[in-house]
Amino acid sequence: MREMIVSELSQALHEMARGFAHFLPRIIVMLILAALGWVIAYVVKVVLRSILRLVKFDKLSENAGASQLLSKAALPSPAEVLSRFVFWIAWLGFILLGVSGLGILGLQEQVARFFLFLPRLFVAMFIMFFGLLAASFFSRAALLAAVNANVPSPRVLSLAVRSIIIVFVLSIVFEELGLAEQTMLVAFGIAFGGLMLGLAIAFGLGSRDLARRFLEKKIVRGRKEENEDELSPL
């Protein structure tokens, strides 16, 4: 009996030692991959930061309104945030590559899903950035056109343009990320429909006095200006 216990224990110890010996190189490979990944991710970060500075990415982000969002959240410049983000993604990728090399079944599936998710994440970020840029450009264009056409409440018009574009962009981003697609579809429908209804109500009911004044001003001015000389700037 005693011999049997000793034999089982020594066999268990032996198997554990063999398992450890089998596992140790993989851990070493994982650590090497993590260290190598850090170096590569750091180099990528430095190169990316230089490229972004060269193409004046911060100025572009300022135009998109992304810089203001980041500064409100006490975060560094958009070029710095993006290069840090890419650093962490790259390093995490190497670490997960090492983890998958350990041969743990459940983890391998999760790591594969992470790598499949990466391209969608980058596409979503790309859409988000250029969506913000477009929202900023078109809202400013609407603001300037409304001010120069003497339209009442130009900022409301500009805000409406920005909101519509951002809602639209967010719905595309969530769809790209595959996050709660059905919920997002319904939420987009509700938000977009609500926005349109709100605008209609605001103009038709909430701003009826404004609309009346606007129309009166238009008609009255039209009559008044018949008796005024027009100045040609050229």
Next chain:
Amino acid sequence: MAEESYLTDDFLRQLMNVGEVDILVGLPTHNNAKTVGSIVHTIQSGILRGFPRERAVIINADGGSRDGTPELVTGVSIDDVRPASNLQALRTLHSISTKYASSPRSASGAFRTILAAAELLRPKACVVMSPESANIQPEWLSKLLRPIFDEGFDLVTPIYRRHKFQGLLITNLLYPMTRALYGLRIREAYSPEFGFSGRLGSQFLGQNVWNDETEGAGVELRFTLAAITGKYRICQSFLGDKDRIERPAIDLVPALRQTAGALFSALEPDFPVWSVVTGSQPATATGSDQEVLLKALRVNRKRLREMFLAGIAELESVFQSILSPSTLAELQSMAHLGEEEFRYPAELWVRTVYEFAASYQKSVISRDHIIQALAPLFRGRMFTFLTENRNVSAGDVEKNIEDLCLEFERLKPYLLQLWKTRE
């Protein structure tokens, strides 16, 4: 000759049939059927009176009119003019019409077509006439062509008799700024009528101004600036009344694109020239160098101020990108003044314009948005100009314009500083 590919085969065939000419009259049109017939008559009459022995051609570059404008141009016979004027031309006067672009929005297309035709026909002198000038006179052709034909000038710009409140964009921005930067006092650097030599036309045709971001807006101004920077011989010729009052005024924003936009975009390539110029010299002028009409006009000044105030209130975020904090603060404090006290001083106006020019160069936001943002501020300046010159003599109006010009010249180092340092 590379421009030949820009012209249609049919147009080239017609040009070859005409052969070399002495005078080329360019007439850009787009739906001008109401006026173009009388304009062509006047042009033909001007050629008969001033150049009966010279070979002449009228080139109509049309932007796709749907009202029969090209047919009207080519259908006008010189025989209709002869009995009235009792004059005889010794040469055939050709009229050719061509469509320059599928879209009339391509603003520079007409002028480019005229220049390309001029390069092929090798005229001694060319003139561009506006199809909208209701009061064009036959003598205008001689006044714009003679200095080139007889005295060897390369560019003849017009001087008009204007009402003191007409052309405020010219008097408050374009003339003073062009003069301060380029050092030559040309009253109408942007005009629909002007004369030029074949060599200036060929040189400009080869320049890279046709496909830039301004989409050809204000190409006539770029032409004048090219003549100055190329050290061509320039003179001004007094034509007469500029008839603008009865016609609907052009919108301010397109006018700003054609003038301020074209000038700002020219500043970057022309920097080596204008950065070393100090002061300004008068340009040679034939006839009167300026005439101002003083008849009373009913102008809605209140609306100008209201639109300035709306711009200041609504566009703060846009102005923060373009203007320096001190200039913006001064403009905002101006907005609190009552109608009687409201005044947009010349010095502040000049600083505003120079900061807009520097921001345009740095593209702090979309360049077209920068030009649009200038419109409400210009309305504020218009209000001040109208107020200051309401009850003054023609001499005082001229003095006020001269003072503004000197302010632009005095503050030129400020623009240079902005140009070199602003991030």
